[in-house]
Amino acid sequence: xxxxxxxxxxxxxxxxxxxxxxxxxxxxxxxxxxxxxxxxxxxxxxxxxxxxxxxxxxxxxxxxxxxxxxxxxxxxxxxxxxxxxxxxxxxxxxxxxxxxxxxxxxxxxxxxxxxxxxxxxxxxxxxxxxxxxxxxxxxxxxxxxxxxxxxxxxxxxxxxxxxxxxxxxxxxxxxxxxxxxxxxxxxxxxxxxxxxxxxxxxxxxxxxxxxxxxxxxxxxxxxxxxxxxxxxxxxxxxxxxxxxxxxxxxxxxxxxxxxxxxxxxxxxxxxxxxxxxxxxxxxxxxxxxxxxxxxxxxxxxxxxxxxxxxxxxxxxxxxxxxxxxxxxxxxxxxxxxxxxxxxxxxxxxxxxxxxxxxxxxxxxxxxxxxxxxxxxxxxxxxxxxxxxxxxxxxxxxxxxxxxxxxxxxxxxxxxxxxxxxxxxxxxxxxxxxxxxxxxxxxxxxxxxxxxxxxxxxxxxxxxxxxxxxxxxxxxxxxxxxxxxxxxxxxxxxxxxxxxxxxxxxxxxxxxxxxxxxxxxxxxxxxxxxxxxxxxxxxxxxxxxxxxxxxxxxxxxxxxxxxxxxxxxxxxxxxxxxxxxxxxxxxxxxxxxxxxxxxxxxxxxxxxxxxxxxxxxxxxxxxxxxxxxxxxxxxxxxxxxxxxxxxxxxxxxxxxxxxxxxxxxxxxxxxxxxxxxxxxxxxxxxxxxxxxxxxxxxxxxxxxxxxxxxxxxxxxxxxxxxxxxxxxxxxxxxxxxxxxxxxxxxxxxxxxxxxxxxxxxxxxxxxxxxxxxxx
Amino acid sequence: xxxxxxxxxxxxxxxxxxxxxxxxxxxxxxxxxxxxxxxxxxxxxxxxxxxxxxxxxxxxxxxxxxxxxxxxxxxxxx
Numbered sequence: 042x043x044x045x046x047x048x049x050x051x052x053x054x055x056x057x058x059x060x061x062x063x064x065x066x067x068x069x070x071x072x073x074x075x076x077x078x079x080x081x082x083x084x085x086x087x088x089x090x091x092x093x094x095x096x097x098x099x100x101x102x103x104x105x106x107x108x109x110x111x112x113x114x115x116x117x118x119x120x121x122x123x124x125x126x127x128x129x130x131x132x133x134x135x136x137x138x139x140x141x142x143x144x145x146x147x148x149x150x151x152x153x154x155x156x157x158x159x160x161x162x163x164x165x166x167x168x169x170x171x172x173x174x175x176x177x178x179x180x181x182x183x184x185x186x187x188x189x190x191x192x193x194x195x196x197x198x199x200x201x202x203x204x205x206x207x208x209x210x211x212x213x214x215x216x217x218x219x220x221x222x223x224x225x226x227x228x229x230x231x232x233x234x235x236x237x238x239x240x241x242x243x244x245x246x247x248x249x250x251x252x253x254x255x256x257x258x259x260x261x262x263x264x265x266x267x268x269x270x271x272x273x274x275x276x277x278x279x280x281x282x283x284x285x286x287x288x289x290x291x292x293x294x295x296x297x298x299x300x301x302x303x304x305x306x307x308x309x310x311x312x313x314x315x316x317x318x319x320x321x322x323x324x325x326x327x328x329x330x331x332x333x334x335x336x337x338x339x340x341x342x343x344x345x346x347x348x349x350x351x352x353x354x355x356x357x358x359x360x361x362x363x364x365x366x367x368x369x370x371x372x373x374x375x376x377x378x379x380x381x382x383x384x385x386x387x388x389x390x391x392x393x394x395x396x397x398x399x400x401x402x403x404x405x406x407x408x409x410x411x412x413x414x415x416x417x418x419x420x421x422x423x424x425x426x427x428x429x430x431x432x433x434x435x436x437x438x439x440x441x442x443x444x445x446x447x448x449x450x451x452x453x454x455x456x457x458x459x460x461x462x463x464x465x466x467x468x469x470x471x472x473x474x475x476x477x478x479x480x481x482x483x484x485x486x487x488x489x490x491x492x493x494x495x496x497x498x499x500x501x502x503x504x505x506x507x508x509x510x511x512x513x514x515x516x517x518x519x520x521x522x523x524x525x526x527x528x529x530x531x532x533x534x535x536x537x538x539x540x541x542x543x544x545x546x547x548x549x550x551x552x553x554x555x556x557x558x559x560x561x562x563x564x565x566x567x568x569x570x571x572x573x574x575x576x577x578x579x580x581x582x583x584x585x586x587x588x589x590x591x592x593x594x595x596x597x598x599x600x601x602x603x604x605x606x607x608x609x610x611x612x613x614x615x616x617x618x619x620x621x622x623x624x625x626x627x628x629x630x631x632x633x634x635x636x637x638x639x640x641x642x643x644x645x646x647x648x649x650x651x652x653x654x655x656x657x658x659x660x661x662x663x664x665x666x667x668x669x670x671x672x673x674x675x676x677x678x679x680x681x682x683x684x685x686x687x688x689x690x691x692x693x694x695x696x697x698x699x700x701x702x703x704x705x706x707x708x709x710x711x712x713x714x715x716x717x718x719x720x721x722x723x724x725x726x727x728x729x730x731x732x733x734x735x736x737x738x739x740x741x742x743x744x745x746x747x748x749x750x751x752x753x754x755x756x757x758x759x760x761x762x763x764x765x766x767x768x769x770x771x772x773x774x775x776x777x778x779x780x781x782x783x784x785x786x787x788x789x790x791x792x793x794x795x796x797x798x799x800x801x802x803x804x805x806x807x808x809x810x811x812x813x814x815x
Numbered sequence: 816x817x818x819x820x821x822x823x824x825x826x827x828x829x830x831x832x833x834x835x836x837x838x839x840x841x842x843x844x845x846x847x848x849x850x851x852x853x854x855x856x857x858x859x860x861x862x863x864x865x866x867x868x869x870x871x872x873x874x875x876x877x878x879x880x881x882x883x884x885x886x887x888x889x890x891x892x893x
Contacts, residue, residue: 054818054888055857059846061886062820062855066848073851267850726886 101568142720147584170599186213191443194564228417235675240436247434255406304378321393323428398434448567501528557582692795731783
């Protein structure tokens with residue numbers, strides 16, 4: 042896609058018309074691609090093509106960015122990338138336009154007497170450092186915090202963790218990935234003792250069946266979904282959409298099965314019941330590689346401040362587990378879930394057939410769930426019971442939402458309890474971190490502090506007084522938003538926001554720092570399949586903007602940590618990455634050298650003896666295996682865990698006063714809160730505003746027609762949105778859906794801040810609302 | 816003076832023939848999806864009469880199954 046100066050208005054309009062139609066087609070026909078159009082549009086003249094991972098979702102497509110006269114002028118899919126094989130989605134094709142919005146932040150702004158005043162970068166960084174030191178002096182080290190993102194590059198997250206955990210000595214480090222994949226992490230940790238998928242995207246080329254657990258891949262991971270469609274076309278693979286709402290994914294699937302919100306827990310157990318009762322268990326696999334455990338039940342929802350929970354795992358035997366499953370016969374679960382016993386048996390038969398390779402894929406539907414850890418565990422149970430795991434095409438695959446949620450948040454460990462290797466609670470891990478960071482071990486606090494929701498609650502309570510927010514927009518994305526916006530505005534709070542555009546979050550900032558974006562700086566992202574990808578600085582950032590990495594380095598130096606942050610400006614990314622690699626210098630997690638990442642479209646960790654590892658825990662592919670054919674080496678006994686986890690209700694379910702479920706999510710055209718994609722004209726035009734999807738029968742009963750203003754009221758507040766009926770998606774009766782990209786219609790004003798007690802990840806998919814025609 | 820874009824559905828199995836037919840028509844630009852039987856059509860006409868006539872001709876094409884307009888712009892000649 043080319044974005045040079047257009048010759049005239051008519052040419053521009055022709056192009057807009059074409060792009061609008063392509064954007065509409067992308068939304069209507071999952072996986073549709075127009076690569077020829079992209080190639081044909083490449084202009085004559087000298088364009089320097091440079092490789093990068095895409096800036097947007099967690100798929101991590103390889104793109105080639107065309108640079109001409111110091112400007113990014115074109116994007117095409119990288120044909121050498123095994124991720125996307127030359128394809129891009131509508132956001133990827135337009136990604137560079139996000140760099141050139143008219144209102145880019147170019148100068149630091151400091152709020153003085155209620156007004157923003159331009160400052161030099163040096164002045165702003167000095168103010169931030171002084172304010173942090175003053176806050177620590179007055180209120181203690183745990184009064185300062187940093188809130189980052191799965192869009193942080195690996196070096197961004199690494200220096201943030203080093204400064205706050207290693208130097209300042211507070212574990213007040215969190216990232217918005219807590220809101221999108223924390224349940225995936227705790228699912229992996231509790232089932233396997235080590236994070237991130239065992240398989241890779243190549244599983245798609247081997248699987249016979251794809252079961253999508255509450256996962257609208259057609260809109261959220263479109264390029265990957267196009268690979269599923271290719272396999273269906275070429276090999277006859279089947280796609281089963283298991284969801285609470287009919288979407289573009291449902292219409293493209295071979296079978297669409299709808300379940301009542303939260304009852305995926307019951308259905309997953311029912312599938313296991315069928316596997317056990319039909320003799321489909323892989324007995325040898327279970328005997329050699331699995332344990333059974335149960336945890337606490339009735340574990341709450343975290344809606345009260347300072348809520349605390351610690352699971353207490355207890356080993357059980359297979360017979361006890363079988364007894365537990367008796368409550369989950371398909372006939373019983375049909376009554377809970379609304380899924381017919383026949384459909385449950387159908388899904389179980391796919392998993393149970395030893396000749397069928399099954400790939401399960403999920404993302405926010407399973408993770409943004411008050412029992413998110415449990416549903417992750419239960420999907421693994423299905424694969425473990427049948428032995429369909431860690432081999433090509435047999436793969437439980439947790440997709441991630443952001444370009445470096447895995448690379449920066451999970452691997453670097455930018456969560457309160459984490460370190461780049463291991464956790465703060467572990468003395469050996471702290472010792473290792475202290476040695477690499479060159480800080481006294483006592484600097485690293487052994488006690489985790491606040492997870493994201495609690496961090497904002499602590500801001501409200503006054504325990505946190507200083508917060509630095511980078512690459513994320515919490516004043517759009519936090520659930521039960523009003524409380525946390527009011528908290529940030531309270532007297533005595535100091536908020537720094539690093540971003541590239543004005544957002545509702547910069548609105549609450551005391552200092553706004555202009556950031557360099559993506560290819561305006563050097564960095565790395567890590568995608569869903571453990572692939573680390575490097576990108577060089579290709580163009581200059583605008584005005585005084587600098588990278589988030591360098592902002593933190595400069596502040597750290599001004600706070601007196603020059604020894605720990607003695608990186609040279611021209612080589613700091615390489616120095617930081619090499620330092621970070623020391624944390625993972627082992628066969629279970631070794632990261633590829635930088636020169637490898639520079640030479641190819643990424644490498645998958647563990648990178649051992651010059652090779653990426655495609656399938657972990659399988660001795661045929663994974664050099665870290667030491668205990669036979671399969672080796673779940675994340676656990677001390679090298680065995681994966683099959684968890685007994687029951688169905689429990691959601692935190693807030695529809696009742697007589699609030700009779701509808703509210704589900705929220707994304708749309709294909711927009712990236713998260715739309716702060717970048719709403720500045721790309723063709724994407725904004727294709728999806729200009731939020732809406733509320735209603736089931737046509739519900740709408741008819743209430744006399745609501747398409748486009749009518751509709752008022753949604755929850756116990757937290759209300760919002761008015763235009764009705765969308767029979768358009769993008771269709772909720773089942775009794776449910777509505779609202780996308781969250783529109784800062785003009787903040788749906789999170791009315792969502793609930795309930796979270797999974799184990800992962801602390803909020804549930805954005807379920808709360809109760811009432812609907813009236815406005 | 817209008818510029819319009821459409822999503823075009825060919826008769827099954829006639830995608831390439833429809834591309835050929837549309838490509839021969841003046842005021843039409845066609846973009847084919849690589850992996851779906853879907854085309855994007857952009858029309859650029861000078862008058863309403865010309866636009867109506869073109870649309871009528873397109874609708875008569877025997878390899879066309881369905882035409883859905885996505886966007887339309889009225890503009891000056893430049």
